[in-house]
Amino acid sequence: MKYFVEKYRSQISSLIVICLSVMLNTGLMAFTISGHLSDVVTGNNLSQVNVVIISDDYAIRDTILTNSIGEWEYTSKFSMIEHGSILPKEFRVSQNYPNPFNPTTSIDFSVASAGYVEIMVHNVLGQELDSKQKLLNVGNYRIDWKSTGSAGVYFYTLRANGKSITKKMIQLDGGSGGGLSEISGTSFRQSSELAKVSALPLTIIYEKFAYVGDTVSVAVTGGEHFEIALETIHNSLTLIDLHNDLLEQMLDDPNYHWMPEHNYHHTDIPRLIKGGVDIQFFTVWISPNSGSYTSNPYQGAQAALSLFNRELNLYPEYIQQATTYDEAISINYDDKIAAVMCVEGGHTIENDIDNLIALYDAGMRYLTITWNNSTDWAVSAQDNRSETVGLSDFGNRVIRTLDSLGVIIDVSHVGIKTIQDILTTTTNPIIASHSGARAVRNHYRNLYDDQIRAIADGGGVVGVVFYPPFLVNSGEASIANVIQHIDYIVNLVGIDFVAIGSDFDGIGTNTVRGLYDTSTFPDLTLALLEHGYSRDDLAKILGKNFQRVFEQVCGKPPVKYVYHK
Ligand SMILES: [Zn+2]
8 A cells, every 4th residue: 555545534634744933942851752653554552663763963872662652752861962053943845645646745844934945856865856935924835846856765954044954755657747846835824932942963773674665854942842753664665465256255245335445255345455356357257167157257247347446436536546556556556456357257248359358448457367267268276277278270270369458467367277278378467366375285276387388488477365265275374374375386486487377365364374365464574574575575475576477467458359259
């Protein structure tokens, strides 16, 4: 989840407000400062955060921990010496933080005494990239930083009357937004009179396992309170879940809506937000064995799609359909979940390429070539012909049509010979959207080493599934069992070919212990970090590996009708 959830959780405070107050003074004095740490998404208090207080001027380096309600307090062990500089009475900076995904960072500040204010943006080497200076009267002001230059960590410094504050900002994507805007006035806010003391420059570093750390440079005079919201590593990364069967549940439960939060099924918007899901693939699966559409699955797909579209139309503030990675990310920039439609089971097209093209037009961006049932043109993994019979001529035409349209080929459920035939025909990377490693759990739904290697050789990914019968030989499965499959694939082919394909709402109540519904993805990330995966590894597993496939296959305009008729 790379975006804020204020629309959902109005109580979330994502603002850092730093008040600095200084006037002339003489003599020596000690100081006390305090603060509070919370989670930017949940709003929960964060205990056991390392708060490191550093002053190079006075050789301070102290570490304190936040208490059980996220609070900390620090009293200097010495008396500080008056600096003697003339500084504004109040100098207030607030940044929408962490806000790495909005290409514009707004910096609001107020000045309590007239004077020149300078703002500059510099890179980690201290090289100035842009600056603005203006003589300002008492009042509140805003300046915007519009993404420019390459992605990375940047800093901005505000200076007034010889006093400064430096704050980090993260620019994820490069851009040419133009840098700093002009300084503009906002509403006037009366400043309060503050104590007369001198300022001590401090660096305060906040660190907590599984969280993105933060560093704030301030000048303190005593009495300041720092309200800081930290973001989990999970939340800072793009999470793409490759497989979710909520639409299947909704065909049986058509009054189910994506809001509000439920205590049944696995998926709704509040739980997707809690789970930090940025891009969710919603599967259209029509049972070939039971229900209303066994003989007309294409019509069943239309029924599922109308439920999908109904919900998208009900909650456009929260979720929006995407058909490419770029579209999905721009939806995420607007603080929304991106929903991508996919179809599970080639039987859905009823042997008609026109139906395939119509599903593409409705947004289908992967097709699982078979479900457990074979079709006239492709054999499934459950079929006893799995090793000997693959694609028919029509099956090869389906594969070439998928390639020409820009639809990802999914081989979860697909027979062994069929996968070989697909790899011979397709020119694109392929995926197994929700499977495991057969060497860990010998189940027909899982992949042999050679199959995993072939998928990786083509640049594809395996989305590891959360269904206990595919993970362990018998009994319950835990998060550690999911990690076993991830480890196995990583050890076999490297870190670049594994992804997440939960299968939530396709597995009934038989869930992995700890992965009960779509709100629980952060617990998997935490366990992977504890297991030794790095933040970069997590970025790949949760999203970047599949991003490669999504961009390569779906990023170019479709070529329709090449193989048609
Ligand atoms: Zn499935």
